[in-house]
Amino acid sequence: MKLMKKNRSKWIALSVLGTMLMAQTVWAKDYEGHWAATAIDKWSGYGIVKGMENGDFKPNAPVTRAELATFLNRTFQYTPGESIRKYADVEAGKWYTEAIGAVANRGLMYTPGTKFEPSKPATREEVAYAIAKAYDMQATGEATVTFTDAKEIAIWAQDAVQALVQKGYIKGNPDGSFKPQANITRAEVVTILENLTPHMIKEAGTYTDHLEGNVVIQAADVILKDVVINGNVYLSESIGEGKVRFDNVTVNGSIYVQGGKVTLSGTYDTVHLASVAPFDFTKGAMKKLVVTAPNESVRLREKTVTDYLLIAADAKFTIEGVVKETSNAKADPVVIEEAGVFIGGNFVPVEVVGREVVINLKDLAGQVSGFDGMESLMISTNVAGAYIEGPFGGAMRTNEPYTFRMADAALGIFEEMLSQVTANNSELKDIAEAVGVSSDTVYAMLADDGVISIRHMRSQFANVNSMVRQYTGGSLPTEYSFKRQLRFGQEAPITITIRLEVE
Numbered sequence: 001m002k003l004m005k006k007n008r009s010k011w012i013a014l015s016v017l018g019t020m021l022m023a024q025t026v027w028a029k030d031y032e033g034h035w036a037a038t039a040i041d042k043w044s045g046y047g048i049v050k051g052m053e054n055g056d057f058k059p060n061a062p063v064t065r066a067e068l069a070t071f072l073n074r075t076f077q078y079t080p081g082e083s084i085r086k087y088a089d090v091e092a093g094k095w096y097t098e099a100i101g102a103v104a105n106r107g108l109m110y111t112p113g114t115k116f117e118p119s120k121p122a123t124r125e126e127v128a129y130a131i132a133k134a135y136d137m138q139a140t141g142e143a144t145v146t147f148t149d150a151k152e153i154a155i156w157a158q159d160a161v162q163a164l165v166q167k168g169y170i171k172g173n174p175d176g177s178f179k180p181q182a183n184i185t186r187a188e189v190v191t192i193l194e195n196l197t198p199h200m201i202k203e204a205g206t207y208t209d210h211l212e213g214n215v216v217i218q219a220a221d222v223i224l225k226d227v228v229i230n231g232n233v234y235l236s237e238s239i240g241e242g243k244v245r246f247d248n249v250t251v252n253g254s255i256y257v258q259g260g261k262v263t264l265s266g267t268y269d270t271v272h273l274a275s276v277a278p279f280d281f282t283k284g285a286m287k288k289l290v291v292t293a294p295n296e297s298v299r300l301r302e303k304t305v306t307d308y309l310l311i312a313a314d315a316k317f318t319i320e321g322v323v324k325e326t327s328n329a330k331a332d333p334v335v336i337e338e339a340g341v342f343i344g345g346n347f348v349p350v351e352v353v354g355r356e357v358v359i360n361l362k363d364l365a366g367q368v369s370g371f372d373g374m375e376s377l378m379i380s381t382n383v384a385g386a387y388i389e390g391p392f393g394g395a396m397r398t399n400e401p402y403t404f405r406m407a408d409a410a411l412g413i414f415e416e417m418l419s420q421v422t423a424n425n426s427e428l429k430d431i432a433e434a435v436g437v438s439s440d441t442v443y444a445m446l447a448d449d450g451v452i453s454i455r456h457m458r459s460q461f462a463n464v465n466s467m468v469r470q471y472t473g474g475s476l477p478t479e480y481s482f483k484r485q486l487r488f489g490q491e492a493p494i495t496i497t498i499r500l501e502v503e
Helices: 002-029 037-046 065-076 097-105 124-134 155-166 186-196 361-367 404-411 413-422 426-435 439-446 454-472
Strands: 199-201 205-207 215-217 222-225 228-230 233-235 243-257 261-273 279-291 298-311 317-319 322-328 336-343 346-353 356-360 373-381 387-389 395-397 451-453 479-487 494-501
Touching: 037 186, 065 097, 065 124, 065 186, 124 155, 124 186, 155 395, 155 404, 336 356, 346 361, 356 361, 361 454, 361 494, 373 404, 395 404, 404 413, 404 439, 413 426, 413 439, 413 479, 413 494, 426 454, 439 454, 451 454
Parallel strands: 199 215, 205 222, 215 233, 222 243, 228 243, 233 243, 243 261, 261 279, 279 298, 298 317, 298 322, 356 494
Antiparallel strands: 336 346, 336 373, 346 356, 373 451, 387 395, 387 479, 479 494
């Protein structure tokens, strides 16, 4: 009897094992022999990319916006939190809800308007933008790569595409085009992630192998000892208050500290400290330390040399070693020198007061006669390479003219203008939602034959204001303020205000 039970147990075990093996075979058939099979296996093992409910991976299917958000969230392990932006088509409790909230809070994906469109295939330029933002990659002064369809790449994606192309992470097509609005497959995205992150540390332990390429650390209680890393290192938020130690390590790249109590000794290029957990540099040399979080304890010990310390947050410092140069972000290394609009090819300046740009339509109307179409807008700074970041992930470079349509796409001006119009008038908000008023509607209403005419804009404003008074008893605001981030290199962002005064 006992023997029968034992044999029966073996039979059950073999049956279960056989079922598991059959399941694995079914999974493998979906991408077995595929050119990206190795990367898919590796990143599936990480738990970052997953298959469909039926077990298929569908490597050649286009990646959706929700999947892209989820891949990035699982890679960098962003701390869960309430989404700053609310999307009409993102329901609570969906498999992608938390990931979309995380990338939205960090401005990683370009998402104008009130919908995220989670099921929509992500375009090549959207993927490039999101990945470049997540990995903090920027185009350098190296020779730019020109595509035959470069003009079709959206303004907000151009720098990201160039950054990834320069470093060889994405390529154009054989015909020399980039096809920015084309879909990109799940296999292609996984391959880009693998190329960008050949090393992922997910378990506690001591690591002593030299590493070529970028590294993401997701686990606490990690020690890197006597290691040379030729790439960037990303310490994820999920490490929290856990400990990470670099013991006699050389990093030929940047370290991004989003989480963890970090102890460093060795040789480092740039360290970006965005964690509030204690940071301790015990021995060695560091070219640059950028502190962007109110860290409770930043200690630079006696046997350390730091070439440049940039303080961009109210952190507590204990400096025992050598710091050759210190800069406080409040000094504003980048400032707005002038701003204005181009009318008939001529530059007409507008008022600049410190960090505020004031566009007063009444004043502008008094400065021009005849043609008054505002062809473009330009905000100039004292440095080249600065840009203004929009709320939806777009960016407007300084010292370059932008048509108002391009500026709106980058900075989300008309979308926020619409929000300000309806913020204190619930009846007007209901009407706008019922009619389907959007930023495109606002632009179409204010533009005259594709150009924002000062007189036409003021006339349209007066007409709409009259209707608002008639139907709601309220009136439109005559002044609109938009706060945006002015960025330059690795310096701390500066909040600026763009103010539009209609009357």
